[in-house]
Every structure is written in C-alpha cells, then in structure tokens.
Amino acid sequence: MKILVSDSLSEEGLTILRESGFDVVVDTGLSEDQLVEKIKGVDALVIRSGTQVTARVIEAADQLKIIGRAGVGVDNVDTEAATKKGIIVSNTPDGNTLSAAEHTCAMMMAVARNIPQACASLKSEKWERNKFMGVEFNKKVLGVIGLGRIGAEVAKRFQSFNMTVLGYDPFVSEERAKSMGITLTTVEDICRNADFITVHTPLTKDTKNLINADMFNVMKPTARIVNCARGGIINEEDLVEAVNSGKIAGAAIDVFVEEPPFASGLIKSDKIIVTPHLGASTVEAQVNVAIDIAHEIISVLNGEGAKSAVNIPAVRPEVMEFISPYVKLAEVSGKIAATLIGTGYDKIELAYNGEISTKDVRTVTLAALKGALAVAVGSGVNYVNAPGLAKSRGVEVSEKKSETSGEYASVFTVTVAGGGKSVSVSGTAVGNDIKIIQIDKTRVDVYPSAHMIFADHVNKPNVIGPCCQILGENNINISGMQVGHVKVGESTIMVISVDSDVPEAVLSKLTTVDGVLSAKIVAI
Numbered sequence: 001m002k003i004l005v006s007d008s009l010s011e012e013g014l015t016i017l018r019e020s021g022f023d024v025v026v027d028t029g030l031s032e033d034q035l036v037e038k039i040k041g042v043d044a045l046v047i048r049s050g051t052q053v054t055a056r057v058i059e060a061a062d063q064l065k066i067i068g069r070a071g072v073g074v075d076n077v078d079t080e081a082a083t084k085k086g087i088i089v090s091n092t093p094d095g096n097t098l099s100a101a102e103h104t105c106a107m108m109m110a111v112a113r114n115i116p117q118a119c120a121s122l123k124s125e126k127w128e129r130n131k132f133m134g135v136e137f138n139k140k141v142l143g144v145i146g147l148g149r150i151g152a153e154v155a156k157r158f159q160s161f162n163m164t165v166l167g168y169d170p171f172v173s174e175e176r177a178k179s180m181g182i183t184l185t186t187v188e189d190i191c192r193n194a195d196f197i198t199v200h201t202p203l204t205k206d207t208k209n210l211i212n213a214d215m216f217n218v219m220k221p222t223a224r225i226v227n228c229a230r231g232g233i234i235n236e237e238d239l240v241e242a243v244n245s246g247k248i249a250g251a252a253i254d255v256f257v258e259e260p261p262f263a264s265g266l267i268k269s270d271k272i273i274v275t276p277h278l279g280a281s282t283v284e285a286q287v288n289v290a291i292d293i294a295h296e297i298i299s300v301l302n303g304e305g306a307k308s309a310v311n312i313p314a315v316r317p318e319v320m321e322f323i324s325p326y327v328k329l330a331e332v333s334g335k336i337a338a339t340l341i342g343t344g345y346d347k348i349e350l351a352y353n354g355e356i357s358t359k360d361v362r363t364v365t366l367a368a369l370k371g372a373l374a375v376a377v378g379s380g381v382n383y384v385n386a387p388g389l390a391k392s393r394g395v396e397v398s399e400k401k402s403e404t405s406g407e408y409a410s411v412f413t414v415t416v417a418g419g420g421k422s423v424s425v426s427g428t429a430v431g432n433d434i435k436i437i438q439i440d441k442t443r444v445d446v447y448p449s450a451h452m453i454f455a456d457h458v459n460k461p462n463v464i465g466p467c468c469q470i471l472g473e474n475n476i477n478i479s480g481m482q483v484g485h486v487k488v489g490e491s492t493i494m495v496i497s498v499d500s501d502v503p504e505a506v507l508s509k510l511t512t513v514d515g516v517l518s519a520k521i522v523a524i
C-alpha cells in the first residue's frame with residue numbers, strides 16, 4: 001500500500017511509516033492539479049496545514065482510506081467530501097498543544113513589549129527607548145475565547161502573571177471554567193473589559209469573523225489581541241482598520257485566511273506582529289505529531305481502525321474494551337438481517353438491552369449499519385460513510401435502549417423493516433465471542449462462522465438429511481448446525497455453518513429439497 005506525505009513531517013514519523021513496510025513517498029509543495037494526479041493509487045495521505053485537500057482531490061482519489069493530519073486543524077480538508085466517500089480524516093489532537101500555547105504566550109509578550117519592532121529599530125542603529133514603551137500583565141484582564149486544550153494552557157500560564165481571566169466557550173460548563181479559575185462571560189463582555197484577548201477555537205461557521213468591527217468598536221484603546229488559532233476568526237480587514245485607526249493598541253497574528261498572506265494588510269502595519277504559522281513549529285511538537293499520525297495511518301491501513309478520526313465517533317479505550325465484541329456482533333447481525341429480508345427495507349432499528357444500553361454505543365450502531373448496507377453496497381461502505389449512505393438510500397435509522405435484558409446481561413438486536421416485512425436478529429457477547437440468540441421469534445444458539453446458510457423450512461422428516469447430502473456432494477464441509485424449535489409441520493429456520501463459500505447453484509439446489517422454503521448465504 002502507498003502513503004503520500006505532502007507536507008514536511010519529522011523524520012521520527014517517516015521512519016515509523018517506512019518500517020511498517022508500506023511504500024512511503026514524500027512529495028511536498030504540490031499544487032491542487034499535481035495532487036489530483038498524484039493521489040491516484042494512494043492509500044493514505046499525510047498532511048499538515050500546507051496541503052489543501054479539496055473536493056477535487058478527494059474525487060480523484062481511487063483508493064484513499066485515510067487523510068492523516070499531523071496537527072490539529074482540519075479546515076484545509078474537505079471533510080464532508082471525504083466522509084461521503086468513506087475516507088477517514090484523523091488528526092493528532094494532543095501533540096502540539098503546549099507548543100501552540102507557548103507561542104501564544106510569546107506573541108502576547110512580544111505585543112505587550114514591542115519586541116520585534118524594538119529589535120528591528122536597534123538593528124537599524126537607532127536607540128529609540130521612548131518609542132517602545134510597553135505594558136505589564138500584572139492585574140490586567142485576559143480574555144480567552146475557546147477554552148479547549150490550547151486555550152486552557154494559555155489561561156493557566158497567564159494566571160501566573162497575576163491576570164484575571166475571562167473566558168467564552170459555549171461547550172464548557174461553569175464548573176469546568178471555575179475549576180480553571182476562569183469566569184465565563186460573553187464575547188462582547190470580553191471585548192469590552194479585556195486588556196489582552198486571545199482566540200483558541202477551530203474555524204467554523206460560528207467562529208468565522210467572531211471578532212469583527214462591532215467588537216473592535218467596544219474594545220479599550222489599550223487592548224491587544226492575539227490569534228494563534230485560525231485565520232478568519234478575527235476579521236482581517238476589520239483588525240487592520242482597528243489597529244491603524246487606534247481603536248486598539250496592537251495585535252499579534254500567527255495564522256491567516258490565505259497563507260502565505262503576502263497581499264494582506266496585516267503584514268504591512270507596524271503595530272501588528274506576525275509570524276508565518278509557527279504555533280506548532282517546535283522540535284518537540286513535530287516529533288509528537290509525526291509519531292502520532294504515523295501510528296494512526298498504520299493502524300487504519302492494517303485494518304485495526306482509527307483512534308483519532310474526526311469524522312467517526314471517538315470511544316474511550318475502557319468503553320471500547322466492553323463494546324468491542326458488540327461491534328463485531330452488530331456488523332454480523334446487520335448483515336444477517338439485511339440478507340434475510342432481501343431488498344426494499346427502509347428502516348433499521350437498533351435495540352440495546354441491559355448493560356450495553358448504558359455505554360457509548362455509537363460505534364456499535366455504525367457497525368450494524370455497515371453490515372446491513374454491505375449486503376446492497378458491497379465493500380464501498382465503511383464506518384465513515386454508513387450513516388450518509390443510509391440517509392441517501394432513504395433508510396431511517398433509530399435506536400432503542402432499555403436496562404432490562406432478560407437472561408443475558410446485554411442483548412443487542414437489529415431489526416430491518418420495509419414493505420410490510422421485518423427481520424430481527426438478536427445476539428450477545430460471551431467473553432470476546434459473539435452469539436446469535438434469536439432470529440425473529442425463533443431462539444437459536446449460533447456462534448457465527450465465516451459462511452452461514454440460513455434456510456427457512458418446514459419442521460418435518462427428511463429435510464435436514466437431503467440438505468446435508470447436497471452440501472457433502474459438493475465438497476462443502478459442515479462445521480455446525482442449528483434448527484429452531486417448533487412443532488412438527490410448522491416452519492422455522494435452519495442455520496448451517498460451513499467451511500467454504502457456497503456457490504449460487506448449490507444454494508438453489510437446496511431450495512429444491514421438499515420442505516425447504518428459502519436458502520440464503522451470509523459470508524462475514
């Protein structure tokens with residue numbers, strides 16, 4: 001398999017990728033057209049912020065499984081297009097937190113004490129001590145917008161300068177803010193009261209232009225603002241105007257709407273300090289993110305799943321340990337249910353009973369959808385695109401949870417329904433194994449195998465024998481068999497586990513046995 005690294009990546013990460021035995025190609029600085037060409041035949045793409053993974057690039061990818069971002073922000077990836085195509089988008093959320101936080105502190109100090117301007121002045125042989133009067137942090141107010149990993153670290157560091165910290169983050173509770181010594185308030189209140197403001201949110205439709213002319217109009221003329229998060233959270237034209245007109249005292253900017261920002265007014269103003277997107281550019285951060293993304297890429301290419309995907313749910317390791325057999329069970333049950341009903345269903349219901357109902361089951365639901373949809377779509381469905389595919393096929397997905405489960409500690413049931421028909425398959429986990437315990441109303445006890453025949457038949461003599469004979473004559477070994485218990489003459493299901501694939505011709509021969517109503521194969 002082939003991995004294309006299209007931005008610079010630390011040697012430590014490249015070594016891990018190369019030692020995994022995959023074909024690793026490093027090709028940086030590609031234009032969109034070049035990437036559209038080069039992406040063909042690539043299984044994994046590794047990027048930083050320099051590569052724009054547009055819808056065109058994703059469209060051109062013919063075997064791409066994962067886009068791995070060695071860093072945090074994935075705003076340079078068309079995640080929607082990737083998700084639709086079933087491509088995992090993963091980042092490395094922790095590796096560069098401290099570096100970005102420390103760069104923010106450096107920028108804040110630089111703007112408070114005019115360090116870059118004073119440095120340039122002295123190097124041009126001027127001694128302008130009065131021109132570069134600075135301000136202290138002591139007893140001042142810091143406003144932090146976005147209290148995630150980096151925002152929290154920045155707040156912690158400035159508290160040691162004896163600053164009061166105001167914060168805004170709609171996803172952070174009062175208690176959490178209080179535990180960090182931060183008073184939650186509104187963006188406008190921060191803008192009115194803060195001496196220093198720093199933004200640490202992702203760039204989203206809600207955060208784009210969050211700090212704009214209206215906000216600059218209420219700021220103190222002594223206010224200074226820093227952006228080491230993403231270009232566009234602070235409106236660039238409004239910032240240039242606010243600084244140049246004296247509405248605020250200065251700004252320090254590391255990230256830009258367009259990078260490099262050679263046409264931007266931001267790099268022309270004396271009162272605005274700029275760095276070329278250096279927040280994550282430390283030796284330590286680059287080693288961290290390169291190692292993290294290398295492991296993620298290898299895990300996905302080896303079929304062991306993604307640990308830090310942004311377009312599939314992240315499950316905590318201790319929860320994953322519990323739900324992991326149910327993920328397997330859900331995929332198998334979804335496949336069985338969809339196979340037994342045939343085409344034309346428009347509802348998939350997942351029922352979680354017992355202990356499993358108390359867990360984070362989003363991945364189990366995805367697995368059931370994947371299993372069910374694979375019957376119609378084949379290998380084109382995965383955890384990433386399964387919900388989108390279900391929606392686009394008009395399949396309504398619902399979940400039911402109850403803490404009661406009868407004789408088993410946990411039971412998972414998938415029901416597919418449509419056109420007046422429905423099929424339900426229930427199962428449970430036995431240690432790390434999975435067991436199907438019920439198909440519709442029929443109790444069974446089936447440990448799924450790679451190839452299973454499900455045959456509806458009438459419970460009467462001379463049905464099972466001829467079926468076994470047909471399989472034997474075709475050299476298909478039977479490894480297990482289960483028949484639902486009903487009265488003689490009633491119909492029920494027979495599940496035959498076999499050791500090899502069953503050709504269509506053999507399957508249809510089974511249906512010629514007197515008493516066999518239908519026969520379907522499920523391969524997992």
Ligand SMILES: NC(=O)C1=CN([C@@H]2O[C@H](COP(=O)(O)OP(=O)(O)OC[C@H]3O[C@@H](n4cnc5c(N)ncnc54)[C@H](O)[C@@H]3O)[C@@H](O)[C@H]2O)C=CC1
Nearest residue numbers: 073100146147148149150169171200201202228229279280
């Ligand atoms: N300059 C650089 O080189 C680097 C920049 N970054 C950027 O820094 C930013 C923050 O990164 P992390 O702290 O790691 O992310 P994070 O996900 O830990 O934190 C982001 C925070 O923003 C909050 N948020 C989301 N929408 C919001 C809104 N509308 N208003 C206020 N808060 C909102 C979230 O609740 C979350 O707490 C990202 O944009 C990331 O791309 C990260 C690393 C390096």
Ligand SMILES: O=C(O)C(=O)COP(=O)(O)O
Nearest residue numbers: 048049050071072073280
């Ligand atoms: O991790 C992030 O979000 C960053 O902005 C870092 O970008 P970079 O990897 O240095 O291109």
